[in-house]
Amino acid sequence: MANTEITILNSMAGNEFEIALDQHVSWGIKYLDLKDNIFGKSIVRLTIEEAKHAADLIRKRNLSVYCFSTVLLGGDIELGEERFRKGYLQKIDHVIKIANILKPQTIRLLASATSKRGEIENSVEYLHTNHPWLIPLYIEVIDYLHKAYCPKFTNDLGFKVTIENEVGNCIFSTTEEIIDFFEALDRQERISLTWDVQNLWQMGTYPTMDVYNKLKGLIGYYHLKGGQQSNDGIELCWRSSLEDASWPVAEITRQIVKDNISQVICLNPSHGKAKTGYDYNNMTKRDLDFIRRTIQEID
Numbered sequence: 001m002a003n004t005e006i007t008i009l010n011s012m013a014g015n016e017f018e019i020a021l022d023q024h025v026s027w028g029i030k031y032l033d034l035k036d037n038i039f040g041k042s043i044v045r046l047t048i049e050e051a052k053h054a055a056d057l058i059r060k061r062n063l064s065v066y067c068f069s070t071v072l073l074g075g076d077i078e079l080g081e082e083r084f085r086k087g088y089l090q091k092i093d094h095v096i097k098i099a100n101i102l103k104p105q106t107i108r109l110l111a112s113a114t115s116k117r118g119e120i121e122n123s124v125e126y127l128h129t130n131h132p133w134l135i136p137l138y139i140e141v142i143d144y145l146h147k148a149y150c151p152k153f154t155n156d157l158g159f160k161v162t163i164e165n166e167v168g169n170c171i172f173s174t175t176e177e178i179i180d181f182f183e184a185l186d187r188q189e190r191i192s193l194t195w196d197v198q199n200l201w202q203m204g205t206y207p208t209m210d211v212y213n214k215l216k217g218l219i220g221y222y223h224l225k226g227g228q229q230s231n232d233g234i235e236l237c238w239r240s241s242l243e244d245a246s247w248p249v250a251e252i253t254r255q256i257v258k259d260n261i262s263q264v265i266c267l268n269p270s271h272g273k274a275k276t277g278y279d280y281n282n283m284t285k286r287d288l289d290f291i292r293r294t295i296q297e298i299d
Contacts, residue, residue, distance in 0.1 A: 004257045004298050005030060005264045006291060007066060011037035012269060012284050018057055025061050027288060028299070032058065033266050034102070035069035043068050043098065044091055051101040058102070065104040066264045067162070067221065070095060073138065074110030074166060081133040092141060096148045106221065107145060108162050108194060109138070111181075113169040123171040124180040135184050138163075146190045162221050164194035165203070167271070173203035175214040182218050192220025197247065198227050198236065198271055206234045207247040212255065222262035224253060226270040226287070239272035241283055243290045250294050257297050265298065267291070 006029065013023035015037045024032065036042045039050050046054065058065065072088050072095070079087075099107060112134060120126045127134050142161050165172040172178050178193060185191060195215055197207045205211060212219075226245040230237035234246075242249050256262055267287050274280065292298050 031066035117169040193218040194221040196223035198225040238275040239270040
C-alpha cells in the first residue's frame with residue numbers, strides 16, 4: 001500500500017495566508033488545496049502579482065499546490081446558458097494564468113445546481129431534455145483546460161480536471177446521476193470525480209462501501225468530513241469530528257488508500273448543526289491526528 005498524502009482546505013489552517021502556510025508545515029502537510037482567504041481572496045480572484053507572491057511563500061516552505069478549489073460552473077442552471085457562460089467562462093483564462101504560476105496538479109469545478117432539484121427524479125435525463133447546453137459546456141471547459149495547461153512535472157499529455165459533488169440543489173444526488181453524467185462527458189482521461197462523502201450524504205446518499213464501489217472508477221480526489229446522523233434516521237444532522245462520525249470513515253478511507261485512487265486526501269470542515277455539549281475545539285488537528293493514527297499509510 002503506497003503512502004497517501006493528506007491535506008486540508010487552506011483556510012482551515014487560518015485566515016491569514018502566511019500564518020496558515022506555517023501551520024501546514026507545523027502539521028506536516030506537504031500539499032495545498034487553495035480555495036479562499038489567500039490574501040483575503042478566493043483563488044480565482046488573485047491578481048498575477050498576488051499569485052507570484054503566494055508562489056514565493058509556498059516555495060520557501062517547501063510546499064506545493066495540489067488543487068485549485070474553484071467554484072466554477074457551480075451556479076444555478078435555471079438562470080440560463082447566456083448568464084451561465086458570462087458568469088464563468090470569462091474567468092477560465094485567468095485561472096489558467098494563475099495556475100501556470102502556482103502549478104496545481106488539478107483544478108476543481110463544481111457540479112452545477114438547479115433550483116428545481118426537488119421536482120427532478122434523474123438530473124441527467126432532465127439536463128438532456130431541458131438544458132442540453134450544460135454537458136457540452138462542461139466538455140468545452142474540460143477540453144480547454146486540458147489543452148491550455150499541462151504541468152511539467154506530470155507524465156500526462158494534458159491537464160486533468162476534477163468535478164466535486166456539492167450540497168443544496170446539486171445535480172448530483174445519487175450514484176446513478178454521477179455515473180450517467182460522467183458517461184455523457186466521455187472524457188475519462190481528462191476528468192475525475194472529487195467524491196465529497198458528506199456532501200453526497202446530505203443530498204440523500206448515505207456513504208457505504210457499496211456507494212464507493214459504484215463510484216470507484218470515477219474518483220480521483222477524496223474529501224472526508226465527520227457528521228452524525230439524526231436520532232430517528234440516517235440523515236445528516238450533527239457536525240462532528242471524524243472519530244465520532246456516523247458513517248464508516250475508517251473502512252471506506254482504508255479501501256481508498258489501498259486502491260490508490262486518491263493520491264491526496266482532503267479533509268474538509270464537517271457540515272451539520274452544532275450539538276449541545278459537543279467539544280468542537282481544535283477539530284482540524286483532532287481529525288488529522290485521528291486519520292493518521294487510524295490509517296498509518298496516510299502521511
